[in-house]
Amino acid sequence: MTSTTEPAVPVKRRRDRAAREREILDAAERIFGDRGYQGTSMDDIAAQVGVSKPLIYQYYGSKDGLFLACLSRLRAQLLDAVSDAVLTAADAEQAMYAGFVAWFEFLDEHPRAWSVIVDEGMLAAGPAAQAADEVRADFVELIATMVRLNLPPNRETDEEEIQIVAQSISGATERLAIWRSRNDNAPSPAKIAETLQRILWQGLHTLQD
Amino acid sequence: MTSTTEPAVPVKRRRDRAAREREILDAAERIFGDRGYQGTSMDDIAAQVGVSKPLIYQYYGSKDGLFLACLSRLRAQLLDAVSDAVLTAADAEQAMYAGFVAWFEFLDEHPRAWSVIVDEGMLAAGPAAQAADEVRADFVELIATMVRLNLPPNRETDEEEIQIVAQSISGATERLAIWRSRNDNAPSPAKIAETLQRILWQGLHTLQD
DNA sequence: GGGTGAACTTACTCGCAGTAAGTTACTGGG
């Protein structure tokens, strides 16, 4: 009985490495997003993919490594969304506004991505912290570029000051995102973007001295 | 032999609850500060205090609970330092500046406190996250008060906007602190405070619109 | 059709958070 009905399609179990890695990463993103870093065990993910735990370790090295891979991919998507908004805007002032709106809207529309990014704090220790910083660095660079565009063009730029501002904006938007997510009646993306824009637009021009 | 030299001072082992709690909290603060949340085990802390683990659980409930107690005390000290600076300043403009300087200087001078606060992200999950938010809330309130002082007095305030600004400043200063600590040649407290002050001072006045 | 390498598994170890159930020292009343 058992042998006659089965063998038509032996449900190809083995896949090549790249495909399996993607499969694992997708599952990890889903589960980390639902249950958080602490609430997720490697066994959970392995079971979900239908694979054994050591395989995941072979591909991703550690739980931190796997989480970092998820984080990195999600942040890249977020960066894309914001970059697009910034680059297609008509002028520098609108670019900044559009960037803020894109940031908060993306996080609204991708609650799982959002959870993973919040849990980034989990990587506070060890070498993973540095890797997490590098993932964020692209974002800070984008912001720094925007800030430069908002400065009067004839002014000699103080790079240290630009870094301070870019780090500030990055930190501010992250905290605002967390605050919004824990607060049902928090302001809309548009309202927040408008407020930030108003403060910064004036403020940035005072940097020229 | 053994009995004759010993009993003079039986090294009073038992202490009353309050004293023991303080002792545990001090040790926890030190060890969490040195090795981070993940790198610290409850057994480490118990050993350091010279007490058994279940006692700590009896007093603090869980590892998160103990960490939160450390965090809470340290944040209170930080809040005090900043409040003092703000309250003793001559006018609103200087209050803001002094507050920023106090923040960064405190963190420079208390590297252990600093580490614990960075690791706050560890509490992203569970009820501890909410508790951690409440610990931060005092700070946001202080900032909101400062922001109100910086608004033109005759203007009807938009509380939503003030919350946005306060959250932003809180997030910005936290990220700047992290950035500074990972970056040896990062700007001085004074330089950062000056930059923030310049941007916000102008920017806040545009909120009256 | 057999050998070689990549994909994958079984069956563990070890560290650590958390706990059940007891034991020891101090304290105030008889």
Add this chain to the structure above:
DNA sequence: CCCAGTAACTTACTGCGAGTAAGTTCACCC
């Protein structure tokens, strides 16, 4: 002085989850 009663404290565990050593099975190529 002693002896409840209670607060401080311990021994000795459980369970779970990260990480690993040592294989085993499949697929492809000569």
